Amino acid sequence: MSIQHFPICAIMAYFLGAFLIVIFGNNRALRNIIGFLATATPLCLLIGLVKPIMLGTDVIAYWMGNRVPAGGYAIGIALEVDAMGLFFGLLIATAVFVAMLYSFSYMSHDDNEPQYYTLFLMLCGGVMGFVLSGDLFNMFIMIEILTFAAVALTAFRNTANGALEAAFKYLVVGCIGSSCILAGTIMLYAQAHTLNFAQLAAFLPGKLNTATVVAYALLFIGFCTKAFIVPFHPLAADAHGAAPAPVSVLISGVLTKSGLYGIIRLTYILFRVMNLGTVQFWLVFLGSVSMFVCVTMALAQHDFKRLLAFHSISQIGYVLTAAGLATALGISSGLYHAMNHTLFKGLLFLCAGAVLHETGTTDLGKLGGLSRKMPHTTVLFLIGAFSISGVPPFNGFASKWMIYQATYQKAVESGNIGFLMATIVALVTSTLTLASFVKVTQSVFFGQLPKEYENVKEVSFGMRLAMGILALLCILTGLFPGFVTTYLTEPAARAVFGANQYINAMMGSGYAQGFGLADILPVSFEAAGIWSPISWLCLLMIMLLAVAIVAVSSKYDQVSALAKTAAAAEAAEAKAGPRYGSGALAEGKYELFFGGEESVYSQVGGDDLFWGFKHNWRHYFSFMHELHSGIVNDYALWAVIALALAMLYAMIIL
Amino acid sequence: MSIIIDGLKYLAYILIFPGFLFCFLSGLLLCGIDRKLVARMQKRVGPPILQPFYDFFKLLGKETIVPVTANRTVFLIAPLVGLAAQVVLQLFIPVFSFNAFHGVADVIVILYLLLIPALSVILGAASSGSPYSGVGLSREMVTILAVELPLVLVLLSVAKVVGNAMGTGLCFSLTDIVNYQLTHGSLITKLSMIPAAAAMLLIIPGETGSHPFDAAEAETEICEGMLAEYSGKPLAVYKLSHAVKLLTMTTLFVALFLGGIGGGIERAMMTSAIGGAFCFLIEILILFLLCVCLVAVCISFVHAVTARLRIEQLFKYYWTVVTGLALISLVMAWYGL
Numbered sequence: 004m005s006i007q008h009f010p011i012c013a014i015m016a017y018f019l020g021a022f023l024i025v026i027f028g029n030n031r032a033l034r035n036i037i038g039f040l041a042t043a044t045p046l047c048l049l050i051g052l053v054k055p056i057m058l059g060t061d062v063i064a065y066w067m068g069n070r071v072p073a074g075g076y077a078i079g080i081a082l083e084v085d086a087m088g089l090f091f092g093l094l095i096a097t098a099v100f101v102a103m104l105y106s107f108s109y110m111s112h113d114d115n116e117p118q119y120y121t122l123f124l125m126l127c128g129g130v131m132g133f134v135l136s137g138d139l140f141n142m143f144i145m146i147e148i149l150t151f152a153a154v155a156l157t158a159f160r161n162t163a164n165g166a167l168e169a170a171f172k173y174l175v176v177g178c179i180g181s182s183c184i185l186a187g188t189i190m191l192y193a194q195a196h197t198l199n200f201a202q203l204a205a206f207l208p209g210k211l212n213t214a215t216v217v218a219y220a221l222l223f224i225g226f227c228t229k230a231f232i233v234p235f236h237p238l239a240a241d242a243h244g245a246a247p248a249p250v251s252v253l254i255s256g257v258l259t260k261s262g263l264y265g266i267i268r269l270t271y272i273l274f275r276v277m278n279l280g281t282v283q284f285w286l287v288f289l290g291s292v293s294m295f296v297c298v299t300m301a302l303a304q305h306d307f308k309r310l311l312a313f314h315s316i317s318q319i320g321y322v323l324t325a326a327g328l329a330t331a332l333g334i335s336s337g338l339y340h341a342m343n344h345t346l347f348k349g350l351l352f353l354c355a356g357a358v359l360h361e362t363g364t365t366d367l368g369k370l371g372g373l374s375r376k377m378p379h380t381t382v383l384f385l386i387g388a389f390s391i392s393g394v395p396p397f398n399g400f401a402s403k404w405m406i407y408q409a410t411y412q413k414a415v416e417s418g419n420i421g422f423l424m425a426t427i428v429a430l431v432t433s434t435l436t437l438a439s440f441v442k443v444t445q446s447v448f449f450g451q452l453p454k455e456y457e458n459v460k461e462v463s464f465g466m467r468l469a470m471g472i473l474a475l476l477c478i479l480t481g482l483f484p485g486f487v488t489t490y491l492t493e494p495a496a497r498a499v500f501g502a503n504q505y506i507n508a509m510m511g512s513g514y515a516q517g518f519g520l521a522d523i524l525p526v527s528f529e530a531a532g533i534w535s536p537i538s539w540l541c542l543l544m545i546m547l548l549a550v551a552i553v554a555v556s557s558k559y560d561q562v563s564a565l566a567k568t569a570a571a572a573e574a575a576e577a578k579a580g581p582r583y584g585s586g587a588l589a590e591g592k593y594e595l596f597f598g599g600e601e602s603v604y605s606q607v608g609g610d611d612l613f614w615g616f617k618h619n620w621r622h623y624f625s626f627m628h629e630l631h632s633g634i635v636n637d638y639a640l641w642a643v644i645a646l647a648l649a650m651l652y653a654m655i656i657l
Numbered sequence: 658m659s660i661i662i663d664g665l666k667y668l669a670y671i672l673i674f675p676g677f678l679f680c681f682l683s684g685l686l687l688c689g690i691d692r693k694l695v696a697r698m699q700k701r702v703g704p705p706i707l708q709p710f711y712d713f714f715k716l717l718g719k720e721t722i723v724p725v726t727a728n729r730t731v732f733l734i735a736p737l738v739g740l741a742a743q744v745v746l747q748l749f750i751p752v753f754s755f756n757a758f759h760g761v762a763d764v765i766v767i768l769y770l771l772l773i774p775a776l777s778v779i780l781g782a783a784s785s786g787s788p789y790s791g792v793g794l795s796r797e798m799v800t801i802l803a804v805e806l807p808l809v810l811v812l813l814s815v816a817k818v819v820g821n822a823m824g825t826g827l828c829f830s831l832t833d834i835v836n837y838q839l840t841h842g843s844l845i846t847k848l849s850m851i852p853a854a855a856a857m858l859l860i861i862p863g864e865t866g867s868h869p870f871d872a873a874e875a876e877t878e879i880c881e882g883m884l885a886e887y888s889g890k891p892l893a894v895y896k897l898s899h900a901v902k903l904l905t906m907t908t909l910f911v912a913l914f915l916g917g918i919g920g921g922i923e924r925a926m927m928t929s930a931i932g933g934a935f936c937f938l939i940e941i942l943i944l945f946l947l948c949v950c951l952v953a954v955c956i957s958f959v960h961a962v963t964a965r966l967r968i969e970q971l972f973k974y975y976w977t978v979v980t981g982l983a984l985i986s987l988v989m990a991w992y993g994l
Contacts, residue, residue, distance in 0.1 A: 374728040374784065381728075385780075394776065395769050407765055408829070411813065415826040420991065427809060430768075434805040437772065438798045441779055445791060449783035451726055533763040533830055539770075542748060542758070545671055546741040550894075615799035615872075615968035619976065 007065055009052050010082045010135045013045035013092070017099075017128030021121045028117025035107055038120050042103040045131060046096040049089065056089045057494040062508035064137065064201075072510055077199035083137030085505050086498035090338060090491060091134040091264045094345045097476075098256040099127045102249040105353055105469035108462075109249060109360060119159060119247075126152035126253055133261045137509065139188050139198045142265070146184060146229065150177045153258060156250045157242045169241035172635045176238050179642045180228025187221030190214055200273065201509035204502055205518045208275040213654055219276070220653040222269050224646045230262025232323060233293040234641040236300070236316045237631055243312035244365075248356020251308065255315040255352060256345035263319065263341060267326050267334075272502045281656040284421060286327025287410075291428045293320030298435045300631070302613055303624060307355045307365035307447065310439065311348070314391060317432060318344045324425050325406045328413045334496040335488055336405030342491070343398040343480060347390035350473040354384040357462040357470070358447060367443065372452030376459040379467050381448045386474045388444060390481065392437035396536035398481035403433055404534060405484075438613060482536045670748065670757040674941075680744050683945055684900035685709040690949055691867075691903070691957050698961035709900060716893035724886050728784040735781030736887075736894040742773040743898045743905065750908045751835045753919025753940050763829040764812045767909070768805075771864070774898055775801055781891070782883035793882020796968045797866075797873035803975035804863040810983035811853045811860070815913055817990040818850060835916040843917030853986035854914045858955045859979045861906045863971075865899070868960035872968040903956070907948040915947060 020041025028034045055061040063084040070079025084092070103123070110119055129149030136142045154177065158170030192198055194214050195206045207215060231239040239259075243251045266286075276282045294317050301313035322344065325337030357380045358373065359365050374381040390397040393404075407426055414422035461467075480487050498505070506515040617624055670676055689706040696703025705711075723729050749762045749770075762770060779797055782790035819834050820827035822841065828834060834844075844850045863870040874882045884895060911918075922940055966974065 372726065374731065378728075378730075393769060394772060395766060400769060404765055404769075411816075411827055415817070415820065423813075423987075423991070426813065427806075430809045431806055434772075434802055437776075438802055441776075441783070441794065441798050444780070445783045445794060449728065449731075449780075449785075450791060451788075533760060534766045535761050538758065538761045539745065542671065542745045542761070543741055545668075546677065546745050547737060549672060549677055550737050550741050550744075613795065613799055613802075615796065615972045616802055618969040619973050 006052060006055060007063060009048045010063060010065055010084050010092075011067075013048045013096070014082075014128055014132045014135060016041050016044040016048075017124045017131060021124035021128065024117055024120045024124065028120065031116075034117060034120060038103050038106070038124070041124055042096070042100045042127065045127075046093075046100050049092050049096050052084065052089055053093070053490075056084065056086050057490055060086070060494065060497070060504075062498075062505060064509040072199075072202075075202075075510065075514070077138075077197060077202050077510065080141060081137035081199060081201075081509065082135050083200060083505070083509055084135050085501075085508075086494040087264070087267065087338075088134050088498075090342075090495040091260055092131060093491075094260055094342055095127070095130050095134065095257045098252055098345050098349050101349060101353075101469045101472055102252040102256075104472075105252075105356070105466055106247075106249045108465040109356055110247065113160070113247075115159075119156070122152045122156050122159070123250070123253070125149075126156060127257070130253075130257050130261050134264050137200050139191065139200065139203065143181070143184050143188055146181055146225075146261075149258065149261070150181055150229075153177075153242075153250075153254060156253075157246045159247060159250065160245070163245060165241065166245035169238075169245040172638060173238050173242050175635050176228060176235060176638055176642050179639060179646075180225045180235075182225075183221045183228070183646060184225035187218040187225060190218035190221065194218070199509070200268075201506045201514075204272050204275070205506045205510065205515050207273060209518060211274070211276075215274075216653040217650050219269065219274055220649040221646070223266065224642075224649050226262045226265035226269065227289075227645070228262070228642065229265065230259045230319055230323075231316050232262070232289055232319065233296050233316070234645050235638075236293065236297055236313065237633070237638055239316055240300075240304075240309045240312040241633075243315070243352070244306060244309045248308075248352050248359065251311070251352040251356070252349040255312070256349045259315065259319050260341060260345060263322055263326070266323070267499060270326075271329075271334075271499045272505055275502055280417075280419075281652075283327050283329050284419075285652065287324050287422065287425050290320045290322070290324030290327060291425045293317065293323065294432045295320075295428050296627070298432045298439065299620070299623070300627060301439050302435065302442075302617070303628070305367050307358065307367055307370075307443065308352070310367070310443065311351050311355055314351075314436060314439065315344070315348050317436065318348065318391065320432075321403065321406055321429060324429065325409055328409055328422070330409060330413055330416075331493075331496050331500070332405065333409040333413065334499050335492040336402055336409050338492040338495050339484075339487060340399075340402035340406060342487070343390065343402050343477070346473050346476045346480065347387045347397075347399055350383060350387035350470055350477060351391065353466070353470045353473065354380055354387060357466055360462060360466070361459045362456055367446040369453065370447045370456075371450040372448075373456065373459065374448040375452065376456065377448075377461050379461055380470070383467070383470045383474045384448060385444065386477055388440040390477045392440050393433040394437070395534075396481050396540055398477050398479075398484075401481050401484040401487075401534070401536070403429065438616070442613070482540065484534070484536065667757075675747055675750075675752060675757055677744055680747050680901045680904060681897065683948070684897065684902075684904045685713060687903045687907070687948060687952050688900040691952050691960075694953055694957035695961050698957065709896070713893050713897060716896065717890055719889040719892075721889035721891060722886075724785055724787065726785070726787065727886065731784035732781055732886075733891060735777045735784065736891040736898070739774040739777030739781070740894050740898040740901070742770065742777065743901045746770045746774075747901065747905050747908070749831065750905065750912050751832055751916075752908070752944055753835065753916065753922070754839055755937065755940070756832050756835070759830075759832040762831075764816060764831055764834070765829055767831065768808060768812060771905075772801070774902065778883055778895065778898075781887070781895075782885075785886035787886045789879045789885040790883050792879050793873050793885065796875075797883060799968055799972055800863060800866065800870065800873050803972040804860055807856050807975055807979040807983045808860050808864075810980060810987050811857050811913075814853050814983065814987040814990040815844065815850070817987070818844065818847065821990070821993060831912060835912050835919070838916030839920035841917070842920070843915050845914040846917070849986055849989035850914065851986075852982040852989075854910075856979045856982040856986070857910055857913065858951075859975075859982075861910065861951070861955045862959055863975060864906050865902050865956065867956050869963035869966045870971055871965060872971055875965060903952060904948060907951040908944065910951055911944060911947050918943065918947070 020037050023037050024034055065082040067080040110116055126149050129145045133142055133145040154170050154174045157173055158166045160166055195203055228235045242254060270276055297313045297317035301310050304310035322337045322341045325333045355365055390399040393400045406429055410422050410426040503515040688709040693703045693706050723732055748757050779794045782794045816827050816829050819837050838844055845854045866873055
C-alpha cells in the first residue's frame with residue numbers, strides 16, 4: 004500500500020471499528036480487540052507518514068475516486084495532509100489510543116458498553132477526518148459527526164447528576180457553532196464557487212471583501228466554540244464534569260485541538276491574514292483573556308474534573324496566544340504547547356477518573372489522603388500537575404518558556420506593548436496554575452484520609468498503563484525539547500507558513516503563483532533564552548546523590564523509632580477515639596480553625612486555600628460568579644454576542 | 658585525559674564552589690549574621706554568629722519522627738530534593754565574571770527553578786497531613802503568587818535594558834547580563850533600573866519568608882506552618898535550604914544589579930602583580946560582603962522594625978507597591994530611558 008492511502012485508511016479504521024462494534028459488540032473480548040485495532044491502526048499509519056511529511060516536506064493530496072481537478076477547478080472530495088495536519092493527527096491518534104486502553108477497565112462496570120465504544124470511535128473518526136480533510140464542506144460534516152458523538156458521550160452516564168443538563172448546553176451552543184461554520188462555508192462558496200481548501204487558499208487572499216471577511220468571522224467563531232475559547236468556556240466545565248474520564252480526554256485533548264487546527268488553518272492558509280496586526284491582536288487578546296479568566300475560574304472550583312476543565316481552556320489560551328503571533332517561534336511554541344496539553348491534560352483527566360472510579364466522588368472537599376492508598380496514581384498525577392504548571396524539567400515548562408520568549412520577542416520587534424501584556428499574563432497564569440494544582444494535591448492526595456475511604460485500592464493495571472504512557476511522554480517531551488521542535492513542530496510551523504506549497508500540491512505546481520501569491524521563504528527562528536534540561540537534570544542528580552549520601556550516612560530515617568511511634572500513636576488513637584480534626588472532616592477540612600463557628604461567619608477564610616489571593620480579588624470573583632449563571636440561555640446569548648462582535652470587528656478592520 | 662580533568666573540574670564546581678560546600682558555609686553564616694544583627698538592633702545580645710551551624714549539627718543528631726497521617730516517602734524525600742534543587746540553582750548564578758555552568762539556564766528558567774525548592778517544601782508539608790501544615794502551605798502558595806508578578810516584571814525590565822544596549826532587543830542570558838555590566842558599569846546606576854532594584858530588595862524578604870512577610874511560617878499562630886511536623890534530619894535539611902535561599906536571592910540581586918563591581922575589582926587587580934587565583938578569592942570575598950550588606954538592609958533591618966503582615970495584606974502590598982515599582986522600571990526601559 005503506498006503512503007498515498009494512509010490518511011483515508013486512518014479515518015476509515017475508526018469508522019469501520021464503530022460499525023463493527025455495533026454488529027459484534029456484545030462479546031467483550033471481541034469488542035476490546037476491535038477497539039484496540041481500530042485505534043492502534045491509525046496511530047501506526049500516521050507514524051508511517053512522519054518520515055515523508057515531517058522530514059521530507061511532502062504534502063499528500065488524495066482524491067476520492069481519483070477525481071483530480073480539471074481546468075483548474077477542484078470538484079472531487081479530497082484529503083490533504085501537510086505537516087500541520089499530520090502533527091494534529093498524531094496528537095489525536097495518540098490521545099485516542101491511550102483513552103481506549105483506559106476505557107477497557109474504566110468502563111467495564113457501565114451498562115451499554117457497545118454503544119459507548121461506537122460513539123467513542125465515531126468521535127475519533129470525526130476528528131481525524133476533520134484534520135486530514137482537504138475541503139471545507141467535509142470539514143463541516145466531520146464537525147457535525149464529532150459534535151453529536153461528543154454530546155451523546157457527555158450524557159453517557161445519564162443517571163449522573165447534571166449529565167443531561169451538560170449535554171443539553173453543549174448541544175445548544177455547539178449547534179450555534181456548527182451553524183456558524185455552515186453559514187461561513189456557504190458564503191465562501193457563493194464567492195469562490197469552490198469548497199476545496201487549496202483553491203480557496205489561492206482565491207481568497209486577493210479577495211478580502213465584506214462577504215469573505217464576514218465568512219471569516221463566522222468560521223472563526225464556529226471553530227472557537229469547538230475549542231471552548233472564552234466566552235464558550237462554561238460548556239467545557241459542565242461537559243467535563245459529567246463525562247466519563249476517557250471522554251474528557253477526548254474532549255480536552257482532541258476536540259479542542261480540532262478547533263485550534265481550524266483557527267490556524269483558517270487564519271494562516273485559507274485567508275493568509277497573519278500579517279495583519281489586527282488579526283494578530285485579536286487572537287492574542289482572546290488567548291490571553293482565555294488564559295486568565297479560566298485559570299481564575301479554576302481557582303474557585305471545588306470539583307476535581309470541573310477544575311481540570313477550566314485549566315484545559317486556560318492552556319488552550321496559551322496556544323491561541325502563541326498562534327496569533329505570526330512568527331515562526333510563536334507558531335512552533337504554540338504547537339508544542341498544544342501537544343503538551345494533550346499529553347498532560349489527558350493524564351490529569353485519567354487520574355481524576357481513577358479517583359472517581361475508586362472513591363465514587365470528585366468533590367475536593369470530601370477527598371483526602373489518597374496518596375497512601377493509591378501511590379502510583381499519586382506519582383502520575385504529580386507528573387501531570389508539574390507538567391501543566393510549567394515546573395522544569397517537565398514538558399509544560401519547555402513550551403511555556405518558548406511562548407514567553409515568542410511573545411516578548413514579538414513585543415520588542417513590533418514595539419507593541421499589548422504583546423508585552425501577553426507575556427506577563429502568561430507568566431502569572433502559570434503561577435496561578437501551580438497554585439491551583441497545589442490545592443488539588445493537598446485536597447485529594449495528601450492531607451487526612453476520611454474514614455469512608457479506608458478501603459480504597461489502587462486502580463487496575465490497564466488504567467495505570469494508560470496513565471503511565473502519557474506520563475512517560477510528558478517527561479520525554481520535556482527533556483528533549485530540541486528533538487520535538489526539530490522533528491515535529493518546526494516542520495508543522497513551516498507548513499503553516501507554506502500555503503503555496505499546500506496549494507500547489509493539490510492543484511498542480513505553479514497554480515498558486517498564477518494567482519500572484521508570493522512564496523513564503525523557509526522560516527527559521529532563534530530562541531533568545533537558554534535551557535538545557537538534560538544538563539540540569541544531571542546536575543540535580545549528582546547533587547541529590549551528594550545530599551542523599553550525607554543524609555543517609557548519618558541514618559536519615561530511623562525506622563525503628565518511627566515504627567514504635569506509629570504503633571504507639573495508633574494504639575493511643577484507638578483508645579482516645581477519633582484523632583484531632585477528623586470529627587470536623589465531614590463539614591469541611593479546615594473547620595478546626597474557626598473554633599466551631601460556621602465558616603460563613605468567620606473572618607478568616609480558613610476553608611479556602613487561597614483566601615489571601617481571593618480576598619484581594621473578591622470583586623472580580625463575585626463578578627465572575629454572577630456572570631457564570633449556569634443557564635443555557637445566557638451562554639447562547641454570549642455566543643450570539645461574540646459572533647456579532649467578531650463580525651463587526653472583521654467588517655470594520657479587515 | 659582532558660575529559661577526566663574537565664569532569665573533575667565540574668565535580669569541584671558542583672561540590673565545592675559555587676556548589677555544595679560554599680552554599681553550606683556561606684548560607685549558614687549569612688543566617689547567623691542576620692540573627693545577630695536583628696538581635697543587636699533590638700538591643701539584645703543575640704546568639705553567636707556560628708549558632709546556625711550548631712543548630713544544624715544538633716538537629717542532625719535528633720530523632721526523626723514521621724506522623725501517622727503522613728505519606729512517608731514524600732515526607733522524607735521532599736527536603737532532599739528541595740536542597741539539591743536549591744544548590745543546583747546557585748550554580749547558574751554568575752560570580753562576577755566567573756560562571757560555572759553558563760549554557761544551562763537563563764533568567765526565566767531561573768525564575769521557575771526558584772519554584773522547585775518552594776514546591777518541595779509545599780509537597781513535604783502537604784504529605785504530612787497536618788492541618789497546621791495545610792494552612793501554612795496555602796499561605797506559602799499565596800506568598801509565591803504575590804512575589805511572582807513583581808519578580809517577573811523586574812526580570813523582564815532587566816532583559817529589556819540589557820537587550821536594548823546590546824542591540825539584540827532582549828537578553829535573557831544571565832551571563833550576558835553580568836558581562837554587559839562588567840564593561841558598562843552596574844545596572845543600578847541606570848535611572849530606569851533604580852525602581853526595579855528597590856522592588857527586588859522588597860522581593861528578597863518575601864521569597865525567603867522573613868519578617869514581615871512570614872505569614873506562611875508564623876511560629877506564634879500556626880507553629881511554623883509547613884515545618885510543623887518536621888523534626889530531626891529533615892528539619893535540618895530544610896533549615897539549610899532556607900539558608901541557601903538567602904544566599905541565592907542575594908547573589909541573584911548582585912548579578913542583576915551590581916555586576917559592574919566585578920569589573921572594577923578586575924581593573925584594580927590588573928595594575929598590581931597579584932595572580933588570578935588571589936583576584937578570584939577577593940571577588941568571592943566581595944560577593945559575600947555584598948550579600949551580607951543586602952541581608953542587613955532588606956532582611957535584618959526590615960525584620961527588626963516591622964510586625965508580621967496578614968496574608969491578604971501581604972498579597973496586596975506586593976501586587977500594588979512592589980509591582981508598581983517594577984512596572985515603572987519596565988515602562989522606562991520600554992521607552993529607552
